[in-house]
Amino acid sequence: MNILFLCTQNSARSIMAESILNSMNLKDFIGYSAGSMPSGVINEKAIKILKENNIYTENI
Template identity: 50%
Template structure:
């Protein structure tokens, strides 16, 4: 097994739910193999409390979570990403910055969690969280060679085609 630690950025438009949950799940389930980040093209300014509650349940430190712009990851002082994954349809269709180092990119789409009542919202967040977890576990179960530079784009793309 390689000792490489991969930097992974998850992007969604608002950076309040799906990208944040993806960041936390890969960080926890990846057990140190990944440094995870999340950002938004148009951050809405706050992380959804339902996302925070689910991440707290799996032991992810949510104390520093905030909704932030992807521009924080563009500059020369930003960590260089190995992988960038969009998790919502809007972000996948936007013109993204040119990322330093030309990381591998993929789209792993999830519907926007929603609901009228708090119970419906909680159930919707739990459903999307379970989908993110399922895709993350499939990613982590891959052999190391699936992350090799000549394989990773295809690997990420196949995972993005998973259906739930």
């Protein structure tokens, strides 16, 4: 099942949700993220939090 996480800029919340879901290695679920007005830049604090929690951040 594909799961799409949406937020305004696709720079933090949806990126984090996608990364967390995909890090869970659930074979039946694949996370994706998008934004209604994407900024094109991932929030550095979001990346830092993901890395601190050992969440895979490559290819996001």
